Amino acid sequence: MAMKLTRIAYRNIARNIRRSILSGSAIAVSAMSIVLLFALIGGMEKDMANNLKTYYTGEIRIRNADFEKFERYNPLHLSVDLATVTPILKRNPSIVTYAPRINFPASMYLGENNHAVMGVGVDFSKEAEFIDFPSIIKEGKLPQPGKNEMLMGSALAKELKLSLGDKITLLSTTAVRGSNAITLQLVGIVSFPVAPLNASSLWAPLDRVQHFLRMDGTSQEIILRVSEGTNEKETAIQIKDEIASATGQELEVKAWKDLNTLYGMIELASIVYYFIGAFFLFLGSTVIINTTMMVIFERMREIGTLSALGMRGRELTRLFFLEGLFISIIGAGVGVILGMAITQYLGITGLNFTDAMSGIDMEISSILYPSLSIPKALLIYVYSVAISSAATFIPSRRASKIQPVEALRYV
Incomplete structure (x- = not known):
């Protein structure tokens, strides 16, 4: 049954490819933004550590x-x-x-x-x-x-x-x-x-x-x-x-x-940014929540038919959850890959903050090179998928509460 639900979920995603792309894009943009944010923080942390050890202490x-x-x-x-x-x-x-x-x-x-x-x-x-x-x-x-x-x-x-x-x-x-x-x-x-x-x-x-x-x-x-x-x-x-x-x-x-207390604050900031990132991912996930709710209302007849044929409520929940999960997996993957590609490019060319840093007494170079390790990128990917797919669970549960008789009225 699990394999059948997986195939049905894939087919349902392809039924309205525009809507699926819209949902995935919201997750991709959120994941990419978080990758770039952590890459910038990582670059600052690495740069400050090098400057402190080289020029100061x-x-x-x-x-x-x-x-x-x-x-x-x-x-x-x-x-x-x-x-x-x-x-x-x-x-x-x-x-x-x-x-x-x-x-x-x-x-x-x-x-x-x-x-x-x-x-x-x-x-x-x-x-x-x-x-x-x-x-x-x-x-x-x-x-x-x-x-x-x-x-x-x-x-x-x-x-x-x-x-x-x-x-x-x-x-x-x-x-x-x-x-x-x-x-x-x-x-x-x-x-x-x-x-x-x-x-x-x-x-x-x-x-x-x-x-x-x-x-x-x-x-x-x-x-x-x-x-x-x-x-x-x-x-x-x-x-x-x-x-x-x-x-x-x-x-x-x-x-x-x-x-150096500032370096410790940057290390602390990277932890705080995980919570900020979770908030942005949840905002991005609202697109999936809205999409899933729309899909449930549009497919009332289908839900009623499946229920009448014996599909239980938890299986309906799993079906819609799988659809959201697959969109999250693809969207987060695309976002993380794009974020790492941009990080790789900026890690070579650098970001010039000369004008912004003028007059600021900080042990950070005027040109920053964003940096993000592969393990941290994988952590952001898992973190993005987990939050996004968890958000789809909210509307997915609604499908399990729909009565077959009520759903079949939409026929």
């Missing part, structure tokens, strides 16, 4: 335990002693590489004008393991250790009308809470993928920044990259314990996910 970050508490005061005296900590890091097999950094706010003087910038002191040889500078340098070269040279974000250089060879003077607060100035020559202009870095950052050799800020032998932080498959949180705890055991000093050692 590494996979694990080491700082003085009290630095965060007083961060708004720029407490450069709360630093990390490199000679003490780096030998411990070199002995840990989970650590692939590390790089010391010093972030410092500064006032930049150009003639009579003063501009606020964020300086970053780095060891460019070690930064090569984190940042692919050659691929993002638009003009010039990398600064050399021991020289008063710097890189600057392209947007900042354009705003200030600076070009290679120009010299600027920076004024900042040192680790001993005094003021000091340094003059740096612009030797490279960089196009960072993250808008805030382009708009306000300059990068100089670590040794010159240490001298400028009276931080010889120390750094504000050390960022780490660990081997693939390593549990970052567990490794952070292990490193913290190793440093405390060897030096007696308590440092703040945290994994990158624990350092």
Whole structure:
């Protein structure tokens, strides 16, 4: 009997192909929209993770335990002693590489004008393991250790009308809470993928920044990259314990996910969007509900005849449910395939949000590449079919309650 109902359901779908296509299209559009929504969220999540680990915190970050508490005061005296900590890091097999950094706010003087910038002191040889500078340098070269040279974000250089060879003077607060100035020559202009870095950052050799800020032998932080498959949180705890055991000093050692609340919010948003997606799918399913109700009223004579010939109410319910299920399967399949095709295309070309992201301080690139895994696409497909077919169950039950005598009056 089940096979007969399946064949009848297929035949009924083909009886009014326009109506079936309309119902399937509503499901397809809903499923495609959800795929694109999750692809965009997935792209944002992947992009932010890469930017955080590359430009901001590494996979694990080491700082003085009290630095965060007083961060708004720029407490450069709360630093990390490199000679003490780096030998411990070199002995840990989970650590692939590390790089010391010093972030410092500064006032930049150009003639009579003063501009606020964020300086970053780095060891460019070690930064090569984190940042692919050659691929993002638009003009010039990398600064050399021991020289008063710097890189600057392209947007900042354009705003200030600076070009290679120009010299600027920076004024900042040192680790001993005094003021000091340094003059740096612009030797490279960089196009960072993250808008805030382009708009306000300059990068100089670590040794010159240490001298400028009276931080010889120390750094504000050390960022780490660990081997693939390593549990970052567990490794952070292990490193913290190793440093405390060897030096007696308590440092703040945290994994990158624990350092950024916005990334956690994006992860949470992907869960919330499942509920939003369910709502949109249910709205799309109302087309199937309406169609099924129309079909039931149009086929009253047929329902009456089938009931008179002995078909039970639950079999009638199953028949109309199967029709809705098959439309949902085809519609959701088409929608997910279209959504994945568009995602694949946009994953290559990207979505340019440069204008929309200007002025927004977020660790997200100006060009986003949507991304969605096959397992998540399959989950969306199953989820779409389940919600859409469940919606058809509501009108399908009506068919089981129709009495044969009442239905045959339509003959």
